[in-house]
Amino acid sequence: MDEEKPITEQAVETMTAAVEATKDAAVAAVQKVKKAAKKVAKKVAPKKAKKSSKKAAKKSSKKAAKKSAKKTAKKAVKKSAKKAAKKKKKAKKSKR
8 A cells, every 4th residue: 555645545546446347347248248149149040041941941831732732632532532422322222
């Protein structure tokens, strides 16, 4: 401690230095967190993957549409076959 400076002035200087050091540490921590967040964001969703995922989504939706169309066609064929069988049975019963 300086004997020439008053105690209050020394205390103010010490507090100022502590505040500045804390501020610098906080700024450095924020910068580190931002960098880490950017790295994570790049790993999670890279730009190339976004484009390919859109294409893949289009392809998968087309495939799903085709599959559902095939399923509905198959169901329609089965239903029509069942209806035809029922009509034949009814026709036979009505002839009796």
